[in-house]
Amino acid sequence: MCFYFIGNTPPVSLPLVTENMPSNISIQVSGLARHFGNKTALNDVSFDVAKGELFGFIGPDGAGKTTLFRILTSLLLPDAGSATVEGLDVVKDYKKLREILGYMPGRFSLYQDLSVEENLRFFAGIFRTTPEANYDLVKDIYSQIEPFRKRKAGKLSGGMKQKLALSCALIHKPEVLVLDEPTTGVDAVSRIEFWEMLARLRSSGITIVVSTPYMDEASRCDRVALIQNGGIMSIDTPAAIRKNFGRALWAVKADDAYRLLADLRRFKAGRSAFPFGEYIHLVPDDERLKPAEIESYLQALGHSHISVRQIEPSIEDCFMEMMKDSE
């Protein structure tokens, strides 16, 4: 789209808007809003997801992830704004949209009284296909649970349920895969395995949108959107988000962790302090703050075994910092 200015100003061409290049855009959302009663679940959410991208929504419970995904899968209507998936409007073209979507809801929605095999066959059936027809797509994942194919889904472990649910969401060869908190309630090993599976799926060209409350999973995505209170705080690659942290960060440890946190929060030179495992991450107001100054402040308060070291920010540090900013 070009604008020409009459007069002395030379013609200026504005950057191309995404509408003009739909070919590599899979999901396009602009100004999406949704309320439940007087509670705002989503407020003016806009983003694009490229085809073949592994796109993550990171945010705590109640941030609006599930509402967003339900709008994307045509299960809920937005109050305002628009969303298209593969060029299909989530309100008007919901019938066509439902043909090309693979959706895994927050809870592993399987039939507990059907066996692994029967679940897969059923979900293939409602998309008018068979497990055999698209077996190569799910083989990688399904082969891991195939030894238990006669077992009832209700009797599977969390990790196996998750694999079965993913197989069921994939069995009809969807163009876009929408996974709502697939790793919640699953053990650490299965979580890692799951992200490896997503990485392999991504290389086969499927667009994947996934949400998670676990910040450490963000680095697995091509791009992430940090979402909080129904709004997106930042969208970027995980590396860029960390790079844009823009402040110094210190990991502090001492014997009395509880008192340490309280003292660091009272520290005048400190901007914020949050517990991360055994360490407390301290963001100073002034990045020139020296570690010796932190140590002497803590020593004066009688802390022992103090350790202070500078660290690289994680996505969670960035998230906390952004929340601090938005306050």
Add this chain to the structure above:
Amino acid sequence: MKGFIIKEFYHIFRDVRSMLVLFGMPVIQVLLFGFALSTEVKNAPVAIIDHSNDQVTRAITTKLLSSGFFILSDQVPGEAHMEEVFRHGRVKEIIVFESDFAKKLEKDKQAGIQVIADASDPNTANLLVNYTSGIIYDYQQEYLKGFTIPVTVSAQSQMMYNPDLKSVFMFVPGVITILLMLITAMMTSISIAREKEMGTMEILLVSPMRPIQVIAGKVLPYVVLAFANALTILLLSYFVLGMPVKGSLVLLLAESMLFIIMALSLGIFISTVSKSQQMAMMLSMFALMLPTILLSGFIFPIENMPVPLQVISNVMPPRWFIIIVKSIMIKGLGFQYIWKETLIIAGMALFFIALSIKKFKIRLE
């Protein structure tokens, strides 16, 4: 579609509770209503106080006791102890013959029998007194033979369609109706609500399946099972309870099918307005079962109800189905006598099907 129906059968056959409701309940209900819950009185304990003990009173006593309705209980020493005997609940009725019964009958052409019944259970008391009067009247007719009677008017009564006044005749149509209603409406509404509760409905919605396909897939297994149930109940009542099928069996089954479809569409409608299995069950139980039992004319005659309830009973589908079943099974009537009721049920079915297709949500809200 095929996969959907197969899946639905898996759900039913793997759930013990569903199986019990589907196959245990019909048998238990029919047998319960057929044998245990009967309004007939058999072998009621009676006491007889005979102050004359002559050939007439002995003849009447024998006649009473051989009728099968009564068995002789305690000897009651005298009228003074009557209340005590009743209070202990040992007898249901006491018959007192006055003294010099035969003599008085001879001389005065009149003698008195006192019949005292325990009316804490009014139905039984009524029945017993009626049986007793009937037997005494019978004896009187025999006694009068050979006498020249001045003028007597006697009413000849005949119980059409159910000469023995068997209560089975009344219960079986009601039980068929209630069971079909319960199984079909409750089970479908629960099974649809379960999909919502388990979150699987979310996936079904985000699939190319049309609402009508989801509904049909849910309903068809229950059509088959409910029909099998109707057959079971009919077979049981025919062979075990001796209930006749005087009319056309084909017509009866066809009408049952229509009623099943009506109940199913009602079940779907319930599921579209309830969010959980619990709610679907409560709705089917209280919104359907109780009115079905109380207002359909199954237990309480509609004619005896206050006018507002009579009006409400018109919208109770079972009311019309009970009329149809009774007409076919007991009276042996053909379609020309029940087309009106059939039409009402068909109309109700259409109404609920239209309503549930309209109410079936293509989204989560």
